[in-house]
Amino acid sequence: MKKILITGALGQIGTDLTRYMRGIYGKENVLPSSRKRKEGHPLMDEGNFETLDVLDYERIEELVEKHQVTHIVHLAAILSGTGEKNPQVAWDINMNGLYNVLEVARIHDLSVLIPSSIAVFGENTPKDQTPQDTIMRPSTIYGVTKVSGELLADYYHRKFGVDTRGVRFPGLISSDAMPGGGTTDYAVHIFYEAIKNKEYSSFIGKGTFMDMMYMPDALKAIVQLMEADESKLKHRNAFNITAMSFDPEMLAKEIRKFIPEFQLKYDVDENLQKIANSWPNSLDDSEARTQWGWDPEYNLTSMTKDMLEKLKKKLDA
Incomplete structure (x- = not known):
C-alpha cells in the first residue's frame, strides 16, 4: 500500500x-x-x-x-x-x-x-x-x-x-480552496464576485487566452x-496537460448563462498581464494522452455550471 x-x-x-x-x-x-x-x-x-x-x-x-x-x-x-x-x-x-x-x-x-x-x-x-x-x-x-x-x-x-x-x-479553478498568488487566479475570483456582487474587474486583459483546468x-x-x-x-x-483555453470574455459569457446580469470590467495589472502575455494560448497535451491516457472530463461549459452550483451552496447565495 x-x-x-x-x-x-x-x-x-x-x-x-x-x-x-x-x-x-x-x-x-x-x-x-x-x-x-x-x-x-x-x-x-x-x-x-x-x-x-x-x-x-x-x-x-x-x-x-x-x-x-x-x-x-x-x-x-x-x-x-x-x-x-x-x-x-x-x-x-x-x-x-x-x-x-x-x-x-x-x-x-x-x-x-x-x-x-x-x-x-x-x-x-x-x-x-x-x-x-x-x-x-x-x-x-x-x-x-x-x-x-x-x-x-x-x-x-x-x-x-x-x-x-x-x-x-x-491555471487551476477550484470551488474549495482559494488560489495562492498566481497569474491565472482571476479565473477563480470571477466566480465569487459574480455570485456576490454580479460584477468583476479582471486584472487580466480582454483577449488574453490561457490554458485552464x-x-x-x-x-x-x-x-x-x-x-x-x-x-x-x-x-x-x-x-x-490541459482541459480548456479561454479569455476573460469567454468565461464571462458562460457565467451569464446562469447569472444574466453579470458585468465584466477591467482593471489590468500590468505586471501580471506581462506574465500572461509570455505564456501559451493553448497547449498540445498529446504526449500525456498517448503515454498515460490523459483525458479531461470538464470543458468550459460543464466547469462553469458545476463551479457556480458548488459556490452558491458554499456562499449560501
Whole structure:
C-alpha cells in the first residue's frame, strides 16, 4: 500500500488532493503537511497532519521514516505573482525545497511527483498548441524555478534511478480552496464576485487566452500519472496537460448563462498581464494522452455550471 506525503498541503491543490487521495488510498495512508498549522482549516480536523518546512532536510527525513512514506507529492512552492514580489524567497523554497525532497527520495528509494507549470514557457515559445518539447525561456522567477526543477528531477531519474514524474499544470479553478498568488487566479475570483456582487474587474486583459483546468481533472491527473506504467513514460518531468483555453470574455459569457446580469470590467495589472502575455494560448497535451491516457472530463461549459452550483451552496447565495 502506498504511503503518501503531501508537502504544501494547505494550498489550492493540496486541500482538495488530500481529500481525493484519502478516498482512494485510505485516510491513514495520506499525510498532508505544511510549514505551519492553520487553525480553522478543514484539514486540521480531518486526520493526520504534520508541520514541515521543506527547507528542513532532517524534518523531511524524520517524517518519511516515522510514517513509512513511499511516495511524495511535492506541492510546496511560491507561485508566479507572489514570486515576483520576492524572487529570492521563491528561489529558496522552490529550488532548495525540491532538492531536499529529491535527496530524501534518493536515499530512501521513494517516488516523487512534482507539479510544474505553463510558467516554464516564455515569449519565444510557440503560442498555439505549444509542443511538449519546445523552447523554454521564462520571464518570471517562478518559471525559472519550474524549468530548473524539471531538469533537476530528470537528472535524479537518470543519475540515481529516482522515480520522478510531473505535469505542467495550467491555471487551476477550484470551488474549495482559494488560489495562492498566481497569474491565472482571476479565473477563480470571477466566480465569487459574480455570485456576490454580479460584477468583476479582471486584472487580466480582454483577449488574453490561457490554458485552464477544473480541479477535479487536476486531481485525477496527479493520481493517474502516479499510477501509470513506468515503462510507457518517455517523458517524465513534465507532461503538458490541459482541459480548456479561454479569455476573460469567454468565461464571462458562460457565467451569464446562469447569472444574466453579470458585468465584466477591467482593471489590468500590468505586471501580471506581462506574465500572461509570455505564456501559451493553448497547449498540445498529446504526449500525456498517448503515454498515460490523459483525458479531461470538464470543458468550459460543464466547469462553469458545476463551479457556480458548488459556490452558491458554499456562499449560501
